[in-house]
Amino acid sequence: MLLVLAAWTMAASRPTSDSAWILDSLHWTGAFVAAAWVAWRAARAADGQLRRVRSRFALGMACLAAGQLSWDLLSWAGWNPFPGIPNLLYLLLSPCFALGFAATVGDRMPGSQWKSAALDIAGFGLAVLAFTLALFLPHAVRRSALEFVVLTAYPVLLLSAAAAGIVVQLHLRLRPTAATFAVLAGLAGYGALWTAWSLAFLDATLRPGTGMTLMFSLLALLLGWGVANWRPVPSLSPRYDRLCEALLRQIPLAMVAVTSAAAGFIALGDRLPMQARPPLRVLFVLALLCAVVRQTQQLRDRDRLLAAERAVAEGRAQLHHLAHHDPLTGLPNRTLLRDRVTQALATAARRGEKVALMFIDLDRFKEVNDTLGHATGDALLCHVAAQFTLMLREEDTVCRQGGDEFAIVLTDVDSAAAVARAVERVMALSNRRATIAGHELPLSMSVGIAMFPKDGEDFDGLMQCADTAMYRAKAAGRNAFRFYDPQMNVEASERSRLRWLLAHAIERGELHLHFQPYFHLRSGELAGAEVLLRWTSAELGPVGPNQFIPVAEDGGQIVEIGAWVLREACAQVATWQRQGLALPAVAVNLSILQFRHGDLVQQVADALRDSGLPARQLELEITESVLMHETDKVFATADNLKALGVRLAIDDFGTGYSSLAYLKRLNVDKLKIDQSFVRDALASPSTTAIVRAIVDMARAMELEVVAEGIETAAERDFLAATHCAMGQGYLFARPMPADQFEAFLAVRAAGPALAPEQAAADRSGVFPLAS
Ligand SMILES: Nc1nc2c(ncn2[C@@H]2O[C@H](COP(=O)(O)OP(=O)(O)OP(=O)(O)O)[C@@H](O)[C@H]2O)c(=O)[nH]1
CATH class of the missing domain: 1.20.1070 (Rhopdopsin 7-helix transmembrane proteins)
Structure with a gap:
């Protein structure tokens, strides 16, 4: 340079x-x-x-x-x-x-x-x-x-x-x-x-x-x-x-x-x-x-760039919509619900207003899917979504949570009464039937409601309360609504404790079988025994079946427990038989869940094979409610069970809606009249007529009849006079643990056949009578 x-x-x-x-x-x-x-x-x-x-x-x-x-x-x-x-x-x-x-x-x-x-x-x-x-x-x-x-x-x-x-x-x-x-x-x-x-x-x-x-x-x-x-x-x-x-x-x-x-x-x-x-x-x-x-x-x-930008913007808007809406019904999804509720709560907190959150679960929706197919189930969900949208105010939000669950948020509600009115509008759907693809479907739902600020201060807290309340509505028999109450949480946590303890009850040996005999009313002969499940928890002591069976059904544990009952009952009766203590029949209750899940037929076959009990001695009791659902599957399973040689009985007969056609198709062997009819049979003429009709019908169809819950001699006499063949109840014997029942069998094997209450009276203390 x-x-x-x-x-x-x-x-x-x-x-x-x-x-x-x-x-x-x-x-x-x-x-x-x-x-x-x-x-x-x-x-x-x-x-x-x-x-x-x-x-x-x-x-x-x-x-x-x-x-x-x-x-x-x-x-x-x-x-x-x-x-x-x-x-x-x-x-x-x-x-x-x-x-x-x-x-x-x-x-x-x-x-x-x-x-x-x-x-x-x-x-x-x-x-x-x-x-x-x-x-x-x-x-x-x-x-x-x-x-x-x-x-x-x-x-x-x-x-x-x-x-x-x-x-x-x-x-x-x-x-x-x-x-x-x-x-x-x-x-x-x-x-x-x-x-x-x-x-x-x-x-x-x-x-x-x-x-x-x-x-x-x-x-x-x-x-x-x-x-x-x-x-x-x-x-x-x-x-x-x-x-x-x-x-x-x-x-x-x-x-x-x-x-x-x-x-x-x-x-x-x-x-x-x-x-x-x-x-x-x-x-x-x-x-x-x-x-x-x-x-x-x-x-x-x-x-081109502008068109691409527009396409990207539209794509983004579409993605945003997809991320915030349920693709099936087009309703907001849980993510958007969370946003809306959070906003509504902030506004309500500023203005001192109340907000109500409804959690809705359709009742027995699974059956629609199972019987009519997923597409019909989808159409029903869309129908319900449209109905909800129609009946709510513009400012209220309805969302699909997933599955058959919906949520509705009502903002600026004056009082619980206003909420109740809205809930009633929602529940009114339950009185209508939905016509989907040519099928008339009953529409029933259970609703839980949580209120802001009383029950929770944020979305998660309110959802949890509404969920708990909804479960209470289900437990109360469905098709109902419940407002959240803090006591529900206590009960919910008790239920979850029960569920947890029940999960270990089999391996801890806390479950036991009790046996309640039933007799031929005329001869006093022992006709068989019904197996009843009992649970003595190490932590809780004895827990009533009314308490733990619903929990076991809810959690699906009933399938495993039911299989255990089958094995135990067959093994026990076969053992007595080998000891010379014959029991003509043993009746085991089945849950609907055993029909739905698990391989019931295989379980029964295994129990019979392992125990060596002849199939004709095993009776399987199903309630009428089983007949109301998934009939094809129930019929197929029942056919396979009958093919094994076992007998089928309908428990609590008269309380459900089983049709004669179903009874015939099922090929049942026995009806058990529900104890509510037996109790009222002498006091109410209409009940007397019902009991007679059931017995006559059973005789006409060549079915055996057992009356449950007989407590007095008058009831027994009436039933015998009506030609009811068999009876079960405190008049004859309460359910007994296996060792007591074994003693009972031993005594009967040794002595002559007595009228059942007489035999029981002779050995009072061992086979207590109802007072
Ligand atoms: N058709 C359809 N079914 C769905 C969809 N998502 C979930 N499900 C089904 O909805 C059913 C929900 O069943 P649950 O609520 O557990 O049981 P339920 O039969 O309604 O019985 P309860 O609630 O106890 O009265 C399940 O069988 C799911 O498989 C969907 O998008 N479409």
């Missing part, structure tokens, strides 16, 4: 014009060679793509240096080097840089972007050519065509190369660095400098040792430094991205501006040769055509 300045200072002092030219040549040669050397070294130090880029740049710098050296040589030899080899070498600077920019792009741009970039550069190049010609032509009178071409090519190629650098920079979103500015400013500066130089040359006003001659050296050094530090790094900043987009959009405008400036020159000046006008016009048209094509392209790209 110092050398360049020193050489220029000497040139500028201009002892003579010739020596000034020599000194200018000296600093040009020094600066060009130095810049080429720096660029070359940097290219060798890099590798990969950077090496390819820097090598092309360095080649351009080397051409510049070689051009200067050959110029020096030719001048020294006394030849006029213009236009000649040196000019060709100078001109190669721009294509080499253009190739360097192309190598920077590599495969980072798709084909369409390449085309856009090429059009940008070509359009700008044409505009610059038009401008340069418009500028130079009036001065070209005394120059040959070749001289004019060379002089024009310098600025046009250099400015086009600079434009290529800028276009690549913008298309690739490369981070602008000092080296970028150095290279681009070097090229653009050379473009401007050579314009001035050529003009001065055309006008024969060139002088050595001027600022202009110095600039050639300084710009070469700037370019050399820029190349040595060139390192394309993509920017990840969205702001810079937007800036690049905006600048690229201005390129067609720049083309138009440069072309217009050229047109302006021509219009204002009057020295343009006539023969140059037609080609210039063609040039203008081409440059403007490029601008128009690019502008159209950009508008199309912009339209």
